[in-house]
Amino acid sequence: xxxxALMKYGDLAASTRQRLHQYGAILAQHQIEIIPSYLLSNDxxxxxxxxxxxxxxxxxxxxxxxxILLLRKEDIDLLWIQYESFPYLPSLFELLAFLxxxxxxxxxxxxxxxQYDLNxxxxxxxxxxxxxxxxxxxASLCTCGNAYLKEYADRFCARTEVVPTVxxxxxxxxxxxxxxxxxxxxxxxxxxxxxxxxxxxxxxxxRRLATELDAVIHVVGASERNSxxxxxxxxDWSEAREVALIQDMDxxxxxxxxxxxxRGKCGYKLIQYMACGLPVVASPVGANATIVADGEHxxxxxxxxxxxxxxxxxxxxxxxxxxxxxxxxxxxxxxYSLGVHGPRLAALVRDIADRAAAG
Numbered sequence: 001x002x003x004x005a006l007m008k009y010g011d012l013a014a015s016t017r018q019r020l021h022q023y024g025a026i027l028a029q030h031q032i033e034i035i036p037s038y039l040l041s042n043d044x045x046x047x048x049x050x051x052x053x054x055x056x057x058x059x060x061x062x063x064x065x066x067x068i069l070l071l072r073k074e075d076i077d078l079l080w081i082q083y084e085s086f087p088y089l090p091s092l093f094e095l096l097a098f099l100x101x102x103x104x105x106x107x108x109x110x111x112x113x114x115q116y117d118l119n120x121x122x123x124x125x126x127x128x129x130x131x132x133x134x135x136x137x138x139a140s141l142c143t144c145g146n147a148y149l150k151e152y153a154d155r156f157c158a159r160t161e162v163v164p165t166v167x168x169x170x171x172x173x174x175x176x177x178x179x180x181x182x183x184x185x186x187x188x189x190x191x192x193x194x195x196x197x198x199x200x201x202x203x204x205x206x207r208r209l210a211t212e213l214d215a216v217i218h219v220v221g222a223s224e225r226n227s228x229x230x231x232x233x234x235x236d237w238s239e240a241r242e243v244a245l246i247q248d249m250d251x252x253x254x255x256x257x258x259x260x261x262x263r264g265k266c267g268y269k270l271i272q273y274m275a276c277g278l279p280v281v282a283s284p285v286g287a288n289a290t291i292v293a294d295g296e297h298x299x300x301x302x303x304x305x306x307x308x309x310x311x312x313x314x315x316x317x318x319x320x321x322x323x324x325x326x327x328x329x330x331x332x333x334x335x336y337s338l339g340v341h342g343p344r345l346a347a348l349v350r351d352i353a354d355r356a357a358a359g
Contacts, residue, residue, distance in 0.1 A: 001353055003027075004035045005080040006066070006097075008087070010042035014192075017239075018165045018268060019082060019109055019145075026342035032349055035076065039066055039087075063089075070096040078353045079104045083112045084132060088124075091131040098138055103356040105349065106136060106157070109145035109165055111264025113152060118260060140352045143345070145266035146287035163345055164287070165268045167275045168338040174277030174329060175247040185215040185315045188249030188278075189222075190237070190269050196222035198255050198262070205304055206311075207232060213315045220245050243276070250321060251314050252278040252298075255307070256285040267291045271336045274328030279321045281310045291336070297328035 007016050016038070024034055039062050047055060063086060070085065079102050086093040097104055116128040136142060136156035143163040144150040153160045187206065189199055196219070199206075206217050210231040221237030235245065246252070252273025256262040267287035273280050274291070280298035282288040294300040299310035314321050334340070 001032045001078065001350070002035055002076045003032055003078045003080050003349065003353075004037060004074055004076045005082070006085055007036060007038050007082045008084075009040050009045055010038045012042045012045045014268075015082065015109055019107055020080070022166075022168060022338060023342055023345055026338070027346050027349065030343075030346040030350060032346060034080075035074070037066070037069060039063070039085075067093075067096070070099060073100045076100065076102055078102055078349065078356070080107065080349075081105070081135075082107050083110070084135070088128065090127065091134040094131065094135045095138070097135070103140040103352045104135075104138065105141045105143060105352060106139045106153075107143045107163075108149045108153065108264075109266050111149060111152070111261050114260050114264070140356065141348065143348070146264070147290065148263045148286055149266075161348060163341060163348075164336055165266045165271065166336045166338050166341045167271055167332065169275055169333055170339075172243055172246075172272060172275035172332075174325065184231075185213065185250045186218050186248060187215055187251045187253060187311065187315075188218045188220065188246065188273075189253050190220040190242070190246060190272065192221050192237070193223040198257060199253070202255055202304065202307060203232075205308055209308060209311055209315075213312070215315055218245075218249060242272075246272055246276045246278070249273070249276075249278055251311065252280045253311075254280065254282040254288060255301075256283040256288065258283070258285050262286060271332055274325075275332040275336075277325040277329045279314050279324035279328065281307060281314070291331075292328075293331075296324065297331060298324050 005020055007020060009016050011017055011021055027034060044058055066085060079097055081097060081104060084094055085097055113132050116124060116131060119125050133156045136153055139157050142153040142157040142160045144153055144160060145165050147162060150160050150162050207229055209215065210217050217232045220235045222234060254270050256265060263286040265286045270280050270282055270288060270291045274297060280292055281301055282292050284300040284302060289300060292298055292300055301307040301310050
């Protein structure tokens, strides 16, 4: 079986790796071949990450290439679309995906619909506010990273499933070494420049606690370098070092504002932390409140005072950190692992294709 996968970005993008590529081997075991097609390449992402802007010619060329791909009607059995085929174009372009008369699976791990229906520009809201609804109505399946996304898709798509963003628990493992008692506690965060804004409001409090409690704030992937505080350490993200960087942390954090876009977040960094045996502190927004049982795997904190109390408890109690980390690891193994959801996703894909073939 051949599945053409229309992805927004190349594999430098976390969502491409997490929502598609990591399933490649398991899907292949079920005779499902992934044929990936990226709208925007890794070169585009590198320019974007380096602050060089969005090259208009490259974007236009990418849209034309995707248009040709869909008009060519590839010899496939099924089409997988991440988010949408043509960002910021009307739904008419999205419907080109159905020309080949093959079943379509839509995948969402972000509230991408809110970039249209809640856009600050009234023209965008009017023209594109419902563009994804037309595609959902025709899709055979919508896979959604959390319940908030599924709730939206349920309004339009006949079949929806929550497929969380997961980790390979044979790769993400707790550190197996004795912690040096004199080493400061590391409060860690991993993400990107776009999500770093969620941490910044808490940074003054975190800096104060780091000084008071002899801790270090380790920030991975924020593209930030303006720290004059030796207790706040910034590190570039690296796929090769990602797991090791998390394993070197003692507490993982994930603050989020309670707003529509953030409710679509799927809590991936929490799953990464917990898979590595870390206790966590998170805002009870979106998938966070499902992933973390308050007081069991860490703490859910709604206010700055609650954040401070949670961090103080964890920094001051090594046994509590160990116990919560162990329980968090078990939950990831049961509910957020590639070993659990890989075969499940393969079965969903196979079922959609088989139903279409049967007519």
